[in-house]
Amino acid sequence: MRLKDLGEFNFINRISKAIRLSNRVVKGIGDDAAVLKYTKDKYLLFTTDMLLEGKHFYKGSSARLVGKKALSSNISDIAAMGGIPKFAVISIGFPGSLDLKYADEIYRGIRKVADRFSVDLVGGDTVGSNKIIINIALIGEVEIKNLTLRSKAKEKDAIFVTGNIGGSIKLKHLNFTPRLEEARFLVKNFKINSMIDISDGLLADLGHILEESDKGAVIYEKTMPVSKDAIDFNSAMRDGEDFELIFTLPEKHADRLEDIWPFETRLSRIGQIRDIHKGFFLARKNGKLEKIKPSGFTHF
């Protein structure tokens, strides 16, 4: 059997099941970052992301944006846990024939994001490679009370999403700002029951929350913030790498959140968490309900 016959998520499940973890691990594989015991008040967070030339970016891509994306995607994972990024190590595969300027620009892009979000770049590995490979691993921390998992969505929670959805392939997948400040505002001022960042697509990632939380949901076409870069509504729901946050919080706090939201970043209330037996539905503008299959981008 080949890997692509099994599929990425089945393969990850298969790996995950074979791993035994110690009691130092609060949450291993299966959220945006691992959660590890640390101090009395805080957890460590640990995440990693790999970018490949020809897959996540191309020969003609701006080197600075490639570097920016490599660190920003990791910061987005830490943000989705409610945490703060701290320390990064960077593994790079470079062709020896690569123009030094291009390599420098990648690091400049990484450094700019690191400076903006106070991340220390503390080490790495460099190897010769035919194509450019960038892997960053990032340590963060989060106050125990502020940790937000995928698995804690509650019935009747309001579902929100930041920013605009879809069409990120045009530019945003390389040139985005991780929603770290927004996430920290949320966890410090509200009881956020669940949160995830959009890497596989809105339906797929909201689907992860529903699956991990054993819940259903209804989402509204009417309030969905579809990007002008998206082909149409349906593709916007499945496009990957928006790097926006989907989160849920108790219905009764939703109005206050909309009232005091202090960011320019758009905030949209796009649905409601339901009992699992009610399934996952899209309410169309015309009032019709459609059953949703939460598919999205797969890597194999």
Add this chain to the structure above:
Amino acid sequence: MRLKDLGEFNFINRISKAIRLSNRVVKGIGDDAAVLKYTKDKYLLFTTDMLLEGKHFYKGSSARLVGKKALSSNISDIAAMGGIPKFAVISIGFPGSLDLKYADEIYRGIRKVADRFSVDLVGGDTVGSNKIIINIALIGEVEIKNLTLRSKAKEKDAIFVTGNIGGSIKLKHLNFTPRLEEARFLVKNFKINSMIDISDGLLADLGHILEESDKGAVIYEKTMPVSKDAIDFNSAMRDGEDFELIFTLPEKHADRLEDIWPFETRLSRIGQIRDIHKGFFLARKNGKLEKIKPSGFTHF
């Protein structure tokens, strides 16, 4: 200018100089692992290593050994700091057409090492790739008093090396046991002034200690533990990926170390740290002194 014209170490120096670090970082780029403030008594350690098919292993390589190496090389870095490995994240690039069994075997190799050294495998990333790529990032910890850097070698320190040197390309570079137990024994029972693991070759890595410590050294051909797999003495001194430990400690404790060394792993006293103005020399069996240029394996 191309990357390979600048050279790997110059490139890393160039990157390193451009990075500003906060006071949470005790040691950034330039040792086997980064050293980060943690608790009153302990530092966090953070390291990463990337393995590429066609570079560090080949299509025909045993998948289990490839997995074993991927984690073991990181554990070796933590060992060289005097620390204990704790948590790993694994990024894998796999061709979709890869036989599932081969992928499973890689993870089995990683798991076996993780179990042996009590490392929790807590997360990762999977991407589609033409060739197999494995990047592991590893968090460890070390008691502040046991931290061993490259930069603290003292004049007259005795220089030791574990195991045998050279010829690891035959098999050992894939199938080795990181010297974690040996390193922990050393730091708990002796004042180890400096330590490094051999990835670039004995001369190059001892050269890193000398450069970081501003010291010279003399090493002895007579006591050098050259592997039977090495082509000859000279190549053994430059072969990479032995994953043995080079360390230095005050001369007066060297005899006691040799007396109480409890491991089957060979232990060899191979030289002495000298004042930097005395340079770096090899004492040949015939008594002649040769000046050494500490070159080794470079990656571009």
